[in-house]
Amino acid sequence: MTATNSRVRPWLFHGGMSILAALWVVPLALVVVTSLRTFDDLADAGLASVPKGLTLDPYRQALASGEWHSIVNSLIITVPVVVVTLLLASMAAYGLARHRIPFRRTLLLLMLAGNLLPAQLLLIPVLKLTEQFGLFDSRIGMIVVLTAVGLGFYTFVLHGFMRGIPEEVTHAAKIDGATTFGVYLRIVLPLTKPAMAALGSLAFTWTFNDLLWSITLLRDEQKLPVTPAILGMQGQFVSSWNVIAAATVIAAIPTVIVFLRFQRYFISGLLIGSSK
Amino acid sequence: MAAVPKAVPTRAGTLSKGARRGSRDAVVLLAFVLIPFTLEMLWTFWPALNSVYISLTRWDGIAPPEFVGLDNYTRMWSDETFRLALRNTVLWLVLFGGLSVLGGLGLALLLDKPRKGIGVYRAIFFLPVVFSMVVTALVWRMIFQPEGVVNGILSAVGLEDQARIWLGEPETALYALIVPALWRQIGYIMVLFLAGLKTVDPLLHEAAKVDGATAFERFRHVTLPQLRPITTVVLAVTVIDALRSFDIVWALTKGGPYHSSELLSTYQFSTGLLGSQLGYGSALAVVIFLLTVGTIVVYLVRSLRDEETA
Numbered sequence: 001m002t003a004t005n006s007r008v009r010p011w012l013f014h015g016g017m018s019i020l021a022a023l024w025v026v027p028l029a030l031v032v033v034t035s036l037r038t039f040d041d042l043a044d045a046g047l048a049s050v051p052k053g054l055t056l057d058p059y060r061q062a063l064a065s066g067e068w069h070s071i072v073n074s075l076i077i078t079v080p081v082v083v084v085t086l087l088l089a090s091m092a093a094y095g096l097a098r099h100r101i102p103f104r105r106t107l108l109l110l111m112l113a114g115n116l117l118p119a120q121l122l123l124i125p126v127l128k129l130t131e132q133f134g135l136f137d138s139r140i141g142m143i144v145v146l147t148a149v150g151l152g153f154y155t156f157v158l159h160g161f162m163r164g165i166p167e168e169v170t171h172a173a174k175i176d177g178a179t180t181f182g183v184y185l186r187i188v189l190p191l192t193k194p195a196m197a198a199l200g201s202l203a204f205t206w207t208f209n210d211l212l213w214s215i216t217l218l219r220d221e222q223k224l225p226v227t228p229a230i231l232g233m234q235g236q237f238v239s240s241w242n243v244i245a246a247a248t249v250i251a252a253i254p255t256v257i258v259f260l261r262f263q264r265y266f267i268s269g270l271l272i273g274s275s276k
Numbered sequence: 277m278a279a280v281p282k283a284v285p286t287r288a289g290t291l292s293k294g295a296r297r298g299s300r301d302a303v304v305l306l307a308f309v310l311i312p313f314t315l316e317m318l319w320t321f322w323p324a325l326n327s328v329y330i331s332l333t334r335w336d337g338i339a340p341p342e343f344v345g346l347d348n349y350t351r352m353w354s355d356e357t358f359r360l361a362l363r364n365t366v367l368w369l370v371l372f373g374g375l376s377v378l379g380g381l382g383l384a385l386l387l388d389k390p391r392k393g394i395g396v397y398r399a400i401f402f403l404p405v406v407f408s409m410v411v412t413a414l415v416w417r418m419i420f421q422p423e424g425v426v427n428g429i430l431s432a433v434g435l436e437d438q439a440r441i442w443l444g445e446p447e448t449a450l451y452a453l454i455v456p457a458l459w460r461q462i463g464y465i466m467v468l469f470l471a472g473l474k475t476v477d478p479l480l481h482e483a484a485k486v487d488g489a490t491a492f493e494r495f496r497h498v499t500l501p502q503l504r505p506i507t508t509v510v511l512a513v514t515v516i517d518a519l520r521s522f523d524i525v526w527a528l529t530k531g532g533p534y535h536s537s538e539l540l541s542t543y544q545f546s547t548g549l550l551g552s553q554l555g556y557g558s559a560l561a562v563v564i565f566l567l568t569v570g571t572i573v574v575y576l577v578r579s580l581r582d583e584e585t586a
Binding site: 013024025030046048091099110116121122127129144148180181208216228230241244245248256258 | 300304305308309311312316317318319320322326327330337383386391392393400401402403406407408409410411416418424425428463464467468516519523540544545548549554558560561562565568
């Protein structure tokens with residue numbers, strides 16, 4: 001880099017980048033600020049104005065109108081989905097990656113292909129299946145379906161990861177008398193932790209953010225997770241932008257927490273995720 | 277099953293201790309693979325096959341389905357809403373897909389070299405990726421609504437006559453939807469390209485520089501060819517994401533007004549699940565599936581051919 005370059009460029013770079021970054025930050029700031037304003041202030045001055053004062057009341061209103069309940073629903077569905085998905089996917093990946101099972105390549109590719117089918121192709125028959133099994137309009141049904149349709153992807157990624165574990169490690173344990181299950185539990189699972197953290201944070205975000213399956217498989221408003229529930233709140237609080245903004249912020253908090261907590265893993269998860 | 281120790285009955289007809297453990301191992305292993313496999317197949321391939329069959333019937337979901345052959349597919353030709361949804365879906369694929377790839381690549385190139393502050397910029401562009409499309413939609417609803425920010429800015433700079441109900445007018449609804457979708461997608465594509473750029477060999481850049489190549493020439497002939505593997509991945513991800521886009525449209529316009537922002541995915545949901553036309557809805561789902569597979573196959577064939585001629 002020449003001398004002139006290094007003197008002029010930082011200005012240009014940061015100037016241009018700040019404008020771009022503002023396009024990303026301003027909408028978020030707008031929502032946060034709106035969520036802290038009173039209804040009267042917004043009704044007088046409009047959304048694009050300087051607030052007269054700040055209040056936490058919109059948050060109280062949003063939570064009291066049932067959002068608290070829907071957040072709990074989201075967690076009741078999301079946490080089991082993440083745990084069961086990681087458990088089942090790691091079992092399948094262990095079997096397929098570390099053992100010469102006949103047709104193991106075919107099995108793995110079938111699982112991956114099943115994951116890549118567009119949801120639209122599954123909605124109607126899955127709805128009918130949940131009715132047959134008595135799982136329609138139940139949170140258990142949501143857990144079963146969301147786990148099953150996602151398994152292929154997680155299995156595929158963990159399979160790649162487990163193949164990278166040196167053969168000698170598991171071999172030594174086998175010689176020492178460990179069973180198949182013992183090797184899985186005591187050797188393979190601990191070594192797979194980073195991949196599990198990455199996939200776990202991805203699975204949490206994807207499941208928590210789901211809209212399509214919830215509005216297909218759930219009818220009872222008492223069972224709705226927060227993502228579809230805040231859409232319904234729009235009707236309830238037609239022009240109370242402050243309450244809608246507060247509800248939006250609350251609905252975003254859990255995934256933001258997971259992201260901040262697992263940031264490193266989250267991004268590496270997206271990267272392995274992209275290589276499906 | 278060579279590596280799996282099999283239960284071999286000893287001559288006396290009983291199992292030796294090691295063999296018994298071996299057979300238990302084989303059962304465990306079988307369960308490990310078959311339980312997840314069967315669960316997934318039951319809820320993916322089996323429904324998908326069912327969809328193909330349902331698409332050949334007329335069915336309201338209550339009375340038994342009536343087999344009608346390819347009627348649902350021929351009906352699409354005369355269905356104006358279908359043609360509009362198909363056109364919108366292709367437009368969405370080109371605009372949302374194209375702009376998110378270009379935007380993501382651009383940001384990745386700008387934020388690739390270590391520099392003061394790039395970590396902050398990267399985090400800012402990436403943050404919306406963790407939001408649901410519904411959260412994104414509600415954020416942008418405030419910006420697009422009649423008394424919202426866009427119209428506020430327009431009247432502030434004296435362009436009141438350009439103000440409109442962005443999500444409520446057929447001419448602008450689809451384009452207004454693409455903006456929040458891009459806002460959330462670009463950071464994701466940026467992260468993928470940033471990973472790809474890490475693999476570009478800096479020595480090649482130095483060599484090209486010494487040979488007098490301009491920055492653009494270096495990008496075109498050094499960076500791009502080396503980004504090829506990640507580009508394939510990005511394009512596949514983009515096609516899949518673009519064709520299954522549903523949430524943002526459903527949250528903001530439900531395909532309206534007058535189907536002007538209808539995508540195949542929203543039309544499929546409206547007819548098949550809300551409208552109780554399960555047969556026609558399934559046929560639309562099959563079309564979405566074929567469109568996804570078709571686009572990806574065409575791309576793969578083309579890039580394979582390019583590689584042969586290159």
